[in-house]
Amino acid sequence: MADDIENKIREIIPPGFNRSIDDFACLLEKDVNFKPFGILLHTYSVHNREAGEDITYQIYKADMTCPGFREYHERLQTFLMWFIETASFIDVDDERWNYFLVFEKYNKDGATLFATVGYMTVYNYYVYPDKTRPRVSQMLILPPFQGEGHGAQLLETVHRYYMLSPTVLDITAEDPSENYVKLRDFVLVKLCQDLPCFSPEKLKQGFSQEMVTEAQQKLKVNKQHTRRVYEILRLRATDMANAEQSRSYRLDIKRRLMGPYKKKQREIAKMRRCLRPEELTNQLNQIDLNLQHKQLDETFQQLVSDYRRVLERLAQV
Numbered sequence: 001m002a003d004d005i006e007n008k009i010r011e012i013i014p015p016g017f018n019r020s021i022d023d024f025a026c027l028l029e030k031d032v033n034f035k036p037f038g039i040l041l042h043t044y045s046v047h048n049r050e051a052g053e054d055i056t057y058q059i060y061k062a063d064m065t066c067p068g069f070r071e072y073h074e075r076l077q078t079f080l081m082w083f084i085e086t087a088s089f090i091d092v093d094d095e096r097w098n099y100f101l102v103f104e105k106y107n108k109d110g111a112t113l114f115a116t117v118g119y120m121t122v123y124n125y126y127v128y129p130d131k132t133r134p135r136v137s138q139m140l141i142l143p144p145f146q147g148e149g150h151g152a153q154l155l156e157t158v159h160r161y162y163m164l165s166p167t168v169l170d171i172t173a174e175d176p177s178e179n180y181v182k183l184r185d186f187v188l189v190k191l192c193q194d195l196p197c198f199s200p201e202k203l204k205q206g207f208s209q210e211m212v213t214e215a216q217q218k219l220k221v222n223k224q225h226t227r228r229v230y231e232i233l234r235l236r237a238t239d240m241a242n243a244e245q246s247r248s249y250r251l252d253i254k255r256r257l258m259g260p261y262k263k264k265q266r267e268i269a270k271m272r273r274c275l276r277p278e279e280l281t282n283q284l285n286q287i288d289l290n291l292q293h294k295q296l297d298e299t300f301q302q303l304v305s306d307y308r309r310v311l312e313r314l315a316q317v
Contacts, residue, residue, distance in 0.1 A: 012081050032111050036103050037069040038062030042157040046148050056105045057150065059157045063099060064092055073099065076119060077185060080140060085174075090137065097123045098134070100142070100158050102150055117145045120154055127169050132163050136173040137181065155187045163220050170222040185228060185310045190317065191219050192229045202235040203230065206252060208310045227256070232307045250300065257299055 006019070018024040030148040045054040050316055062069050070092060080087035090097060102117035118141035125133045136158070143148050162168045173180060195218065197211045207230050215221040215229065231253055238249045 005079050014071075014079050027305055032113060034114055036060045036062075036101065036114055037066040037072065038099070038101070041100070041161055042153070044153055046150075056102050057153070058105055058306075059154060060101045060103070061161065062096060062101060063097070064095070070097075076116065077138075079142065080138060083140060083143070084138070087138065090121060090123075094123075098122045098124065100154060100184075102145075102154055106143070107307060116142065117150055118142055120152065122158065123174075130167065131167050131169040132165075134158075134171050136171070136176075136180075143176070152187055155183060156191070159187065159191060159220065163218070170216055170220045170221050172222065182306065182310070183223070185232060186313055188219075188225055188229050189220055189232050189310055190228070190314060192221065193233060193314075195219075197231050198230070203234040203237045204248075231256075231303070232310050235304065235307045236311050253300055253303065254296060257296055257303075 018027065035057065039062075040058055041061055042059040043056065044059075045056050046055070048055050056073060064073075073092065077089055080089075094144075099119060099121055101119045104115040104117055106113055118139070121138045123136045123137050125135055127133045136155075139154070141149070141154075159171060161257075162171055173184070176184070188226050193217055195211075195214050196202075197208065197214045201289065202208070202210070207227055211230055212223045212226050215226040216223070221229065234249060234252070240243050240246045240249070
């Protein structure tokens with residue numbers, strides 16, 4: 001017996017969806033009247049090789065007070081279920097949500113039309129006593145528009161929006177995916193690279209509190225992300241063919257990566273005081289120092305590879 005697909009779809013799609021392609025096509029004709037919701041934050045263009053022209057895109061900030069946006073978002077969020085495995089719907093009645101939307105702006109038969117490209121939801125967490133910490137919750141660029149740089153444009157626009165607010169402490173993300181981390185690396189390095197604290201001379205002196213303070217105050221970047229920005233920019237300022245510079249960079253990164261291993265060593269020290277000899281032996285047998293050194297080196301090599309890709313993308317901007 002075939003699965004009842006329509007019944008399953010009904011669980012996530014709002015009532016009133018079309019079951020006929022012809023009816024759906026007729027409704028598309030009404031899109032000529034569609035206009036983006038909220039306030040315009042940013043306009044940019046992307047060159048389309050197939051069309052041989054620049055395509056215009058716009059990013060808007062909206063909320064549930066915008067007429068018609070609640071119904072639009074109710075339909076838009078269903079895309080999450082098709083493309084993000086762990087996606088879930090948010091509580092739109094919570095006023096602490098902000099919505100950022102990307103649209104393609106184009107002309108057809110003399111009319112200006114807008115196509116949905118993607119969107120992001122951000123929740124504004126309270127930080128005692130008088131600050132907020134915006135946390136990116138959901139981000140989706142629809143498949144036809146992926147690989148064109150819209151994710152970076154959206155994330156940078158969102159950062160620049162919150163940078164202007166004196167009540168924002170820093171910006172984080174909820175359970176970020178590997179691809180999101182790579183995207184964030186690129187955007188934050190692009191924003192931070194011109195700060196005086198990240199000059200080549202200061203990068204070679206090591207990670208500093210000055211970098212933490214300046215990135216947080218000017219760009220709303222937290223300490224953990226600032227450290228990652230530092231490591232990427234220091235790689236750019238390092239001649240890896242120079243044995244001394246290469247060794248200095250490698251040791252600096254590995255000192256940070258050693259954190260979990262040092263924690264394990266402290267735990268072993270406690271075990272020596274608390275466990276009987278045979279129990280201690282069992283615990284130590286589970287710790288392979290050679291394996292730890294191998295894992296540390298593999299992690300370092302993977303980081304450098306990821307950092308190089310960020311720098312290569314940055315060089316193309």
